[in-house]
Amino acid sequence: MSRARKSLLQSTGGAVAPTVALSLFALIAAGGIAFDYARLAGMDSELQSAADQAALAAASQLDGATGACSRAANAARNLIANSSRFANDGSTPRITIADEPACDATGAIRFYETKDKSKAATNDATANFVEVTVGTRSAFYALTPIVSAISSGPVSGTAYAGVGSAICGAVPFFICNPDEPDGNTNSHYAVSIPSGTGIVMAEGGTQWGPGNFGFVDQAGRGASSVAEALASNALYSNCAPTENVTMETGNLLNAVRDSLNMRFDFPPGNSSACSNPPCSPSTNVRKDVVRGATCSWEENPADNTNYESKRYRPTTAAALSPTITPEIMGFPRDLMHSIGASNYTSRIGNGVWDRAAYFRSNHPSVDWQNTAGLGPNVTRYQTYLWEAEDPAARLAPRATAGNPNLSTYSTPQAGQCNYPGVAPNTNNIDRRRLTAAVVNCKLADKNKQLNGKKTIPVAGYIDVFMVEPSMDRTKCGGTPSNQTGCSASYTSRNDVYVEVIGSSGTGEGGGTPQITRRDTPRLIE
Numbered sequence: 001m002s003r004a005r006k007s008l009l010q011s012t013g014g015a016v017a018p019t020v021a022l023s024l025f026a027l028i029a030a031g032g033i034a035f036d037y038a039r040l041a042g043m044d045s046e047l048q049s050a051a052d053q054a055a056l057a058a059a060s061q062l063d064g065a066t067g068a069c070s071r072a073a074n075a076a077r078n079l080i081a082n083s084s085r086f087a088n089d090g091s092t093p094r095i096t097i098a099d100e101p102a103c104d105a106t107g108a109i110r111f112y113e114t115k116d117k118s119k120a121a122t123n124d125a126t127a128n129f130v131e132v133t134v135g136t137r138s139a140f141y142a143l144t145p146i147v148s149a150i151s152s153g154p155v156s157g158t159a160y161a162g163v164g165s166a167i168c169g170a171v172p173f174f175i176c177n178p179d180e181p182d183g184n185t186n187s188h189y190a191v192s193i194p195s196g197t198g199i200v201m202a203e204g205g206t207q208w209g210p211g212n213f214g215f216v217d218q219a220g221r222g223a224s225s226v227a228e229a230l231a232s233n234a235l236y237s238n239c240a241p242t243e244n245v246t247m248e249t250g251n252l253l254n255a256v257r258d259s260l261n262m263r264f265d266f267p268p269g270n271s272s273a274c275s276n277p278p279c280s281p282s283t284n285v286r287k288d289v290v291r292g293a294t295c296s297w298e299e300n301p302a303d304n305t306n307y308e309s310k311r312y313r314p315t316t317a318a319a320l321s322p323t324i325t326p327e328i329m330g331f332p333r334d335l336m337h338s339i340g341a342s343n344y345t346s347r348i349g350n351g352v353w354d355r356a357a358y359f360r361s362n363h364p365s366v367d368w369q370n371t372a373g374l375g376p377n378v379t380r381y382q383t384y385l386w387e388a389e390d391p392a393a394r395l396a397p398r399a400t401a402g403n404p405n406l407s408t409y410s411t412p413q414a415g416q417c418n419y420p421g422v423a424p425n426t427n428n429i430d431r432r433r434l435t436a437a438v439v440n441c442k443l444a445d446k447n448k449q450l451n452g453k454k455t456i457p458v459a460g461y462i463d464v465f466m467v468e469p470s471m472d473r474t475k476c477g478g479t480p481s482n483q484t485g486c487s488a489s490y491t492s493r494n495d496v497y498v499e500v501i502g503s504s505g506t507g508e509g510g511g512t513p514q515i516t517r518r519d520t521p522r523l524i525e
Helices: 001-009 017-059 068-078 224-230 254-266 355-364 380-389
Strands: 109-112 129-133 159-168 174-178 198-202 212-216 239-241 244-249 398-400 403-408 434-437 455-466 488-492 498-503 516-523
Touching: 017 068, 017 129, 017 159, 068 109, 174 254, 212 398, 224 254, 254 455, 254 498, 380 455, 380 498, 434 498
Parallel strands: 174 434
Antiparallel strands: 109 129, 129 159, 159 239, 159 516, 198 498, 212 244, 244 455, 398 403, 434 455, 455 498
16 A cells, blocks of 8 residues: 555656647737637728728729719729628627718718819819728627627728829820919919810920920930921820820931821831831811922912011011901911911910911901801801811811912822821811820929939829911011021921810810720729
8 A cells, every 4th residue: 555655646647738728828819819819800901991992993984074972982882792791799600881971071982183182072073082881890709808798899991092004095295284383383284274275285395394305215215206296196105104205305307207297198208207007197288388299398479578478477576457368378376376486475375376367368258257166256166177177168278379389288198298197086186186295394393393314293184286387487478588588587496386175085186086095093002
């Protein structure tokens, strides 16, 4: 017996059992924490994923049109159904979002005008960004610290989204926003240029800013790519963010001039001018020059006494006398721009052009002020479309007086100078309608100012109408240089003159079919 007692006292078998028994409390607690944390993390991921998807769905409806906020709220709540499999609070699995269709920054669905949330939206047009918060859910802890007695508390998910846009097919032009104030701090300060306003986009080599002549980079491919984009019918694949553009530095006007003039039925100026054919003109190429037996275009010969009657050359910012009818007259510039660069101070015109002289010259029998599609305030673009409706009658060629070998051609002569023309169409491509970026050039932030090759914000995109081909023009031309005033420069071949049609996509100019805008909702935070 004593031997058995002694053996029991000396035995070490099962010595770890008490330790294991004591450690089970810690092991079970650790497992419980891991289990409950995994449930909480899973529920949090479910809620955040639901918020992300709801915010993206809502952002897809922010098009600025009437009802955008209401549609966004409906999309957030109903477009995609999300469930929480980890919440065990007794509610249905579906994750819900409280309805908030008002265009404001309150409630579960909040709308903002600015990306940094510094300015709340006030209506459908200003709702550019949306923040969505999903309804709260809870996870009751299953194992710690007391079974089902303590929960995670209310947990939710919030996501913020907007629409990222790219514009494809816009020509690589830009102009500085004429509405921007000095010292502007808003990189997206709105642009509002009235339809019919004439603009000198490029002017004899004059820069918009240091190193910038008015052109936008084409994927880093330089001047040849800019020229190609301006010349070709088919080049509509180059895309750029609507929020900003990258400047193309340097004077590209030689290449640009040849590219743009092909839209007026000028032959290619060199073998590389149309590197991606066809490079068609419009079927309405009304312009202020005449053509001889070849494809070369020139000014209608005049002398110092008859230059106003031979072709439109105003010497003051006023309409021509009703007694003067120019023999050759294309679409003119705004009167404030008509007398040469040294006589005006702004590239942005006022939309006042000599309508009466134009119709006396080209449509003398038309009561244009009372004709449907025209009227007393008709723009050059509207006149251009009206002419294209009946090209046989309104764009017929005619020989000049005194020299029957020189004629005006307001429609392309098929097979003679260029590719076949493309008819103007507000619902399709128009070779004299371009889409250009408007940028804010006066920003207080020097990193975003127009200076050299950099990426700067875009205020908006506008459709513009090409008014005239780019070529050197003198006051009268075709005369001895010793005739007083005849050799005075009138325009430079590097001038690019346009008229504003309207904001792209507004319907004013039918810009949407010509360009492609790609909008993609994206998460911001």
